[in-house]
Amino acid sequence: MSQSVSALPRRPGEPALSALGIGAPARSPADASPHAFPDGGLWRTEIPSVEGPEALTVVLEEATRLDVPVHRVSQGSGVWMLSDAEITEMAGAAAERSVELCLFTGPRGTWDIGGSTRTDSRGAGLRARGHDAVAGCVEDALRATELGVKCLLVADEGVLWTLHRARLQGLIPADTTLKVSALIGPVNPAAYAVYERLGADSLNVPSDLTLAQLTEIRRVSGAPMDMYVEAPDDLGGYVRMYEIAELIRRGAPLYLKFGLAKAPSVYPSGQHLRDTVLATARERVRRGRLALDLLARHGAEGGMSPLGSRLPGALHRFES
Template sequence: MPDSPDLPPRRPGERILGPLGLAAPALSPEDASPHAFPDGGRWRTEIPSVEGPEALDTVLREAERLDVPVHRISQGSGVWMLTDAEIEEMAKAAAESSVELCLFTGPRGTWDIGAATRTDSRGGGLRARGHDAVAGCVEDAVRATSLGVRCLLVADEGVLWTLHRARAAGLLPAETTLKVSALIGPVNPAAYAVHERLGADSVNVPSDLTLDQLTEIRRVSGAPMDMYVEAPDDLGGYVRMYEVAELIRRGAPLYVKFGLSKAPSVYPSGAHLRETVLATARERVRRGRLVLDLLARHGADGAMSPLGSRLPGPLRRFPADA
């Protein structure tokens, strides 16, 4: 049964560990993030790797069946892997459910001809190689926003800055939000602050950051943070479900991402991966239900943003005309 709402959130195992003399050290109020979303909420939810209209419909149906609130749905294969009709269908379905739809811009380096991405160092990773790759990302952004998409996922700092400047100049819709991929996510406070200033509206940090490192970031930036509480294997496969309440306390405003370990990669997606895409989409929602149940049991499920919330609030930027 959930704890009484009048009681402070409890920590995992503390009812048994305390009497045994094994209580955890007291939490420091100084570690808590002072930031929140503009609606007052401290956390939102995200279902990643939703690779097309059928997968989106699967997620929405499963979320309704399991009573999992969803603020954002993101896709990883890229705008260029969807037809106009598919994008319009996804944008319409997401809007009708008051869910933010985020599509990835491309092309990106790991699919490029550059040999460095095939070496042990991975070269520049997902970043856009050369002018043509940046132009392709911009083309994806223009196309997606013209079809009703209002959140774009980026994996290159130059693309981020370019799209932010385009947004500031009125070349993209002003309400467009820009989300930084986990595959280039910053790992220190200085880098996080730079991403905010380059135009990021939410930043997916790697899931292996420690709690203290989240606190360090929150001392310099209030930009929304995204974090897998269960990470895909290619991002480490970390499962941090028992830390969710503390991740929110330290990292707010935080998008809690329900990823899936021990699952095959589906990028770039297509009909040949249909069954895998749909099965993993359903399981990501189920993982979300497990996380929400855990938060409720610990009395830590309050302060969630209202459904339909999407904007990040005022953030600090470099001058866009520079």
């Protein structure tokens, strides 16, 4: 599904800049993504860092108040930071609103005893160190899905492949979706295609990828892409609000993630951070409203997937 030239959204500042003789070069139809979600939509929305039932309640209430459509909410502290009762409450509240709930799986390198992640090289990064770390991620996945969670966030290629095989064998529900974290997000077309084949149903790419690089990825893969249009400071703090229409045109099918720059980290979350968690959750929804208003002003508000949509459609996989 590609967008015709006649459907191109208005660029920021046009036609005023054209009238002043400094208009932008014409856009090429070849830059547009040929892909879409299986429902025909080009974009969906995600509110990240929803760190528990109370934060989810705040997000859903604020989304109603500001009329912000929400397709997915994600949590970053991890399944292990939530009790069974909390997971069940979150899964129920999300299901009631037809919102996909995504929880982060298991041990990650930066919370491990290994020292390499704390060196300047950041060796191994967020990946699961050793068999026991992989086993912890699988344990989280089994527990979360048994309690009704339908989306799992992963930060390790081996964990991704393991969970993909687990759903093929019925160890977790077949309709469980697997989301690649921004902490290991691919930065080139070859890597993006590999993650898709390992089982990824959506892939968070770093927010500093250029528009041309998004087009390069879309020439090899139609797997849904997640992107922070405002990134947390520890992921660069990039704010790309005015590019949203073009990000959709180039990157569809795309989840618009409304992060928050200049905000303290809340991972791992807990009652000691309650006020910050709730305040930042509320502000992320407001950022979503501002982004959607920009899309409307640029004539690009169309193409959103119906609320309740969550599956990625047919994707390419390695043989298991």
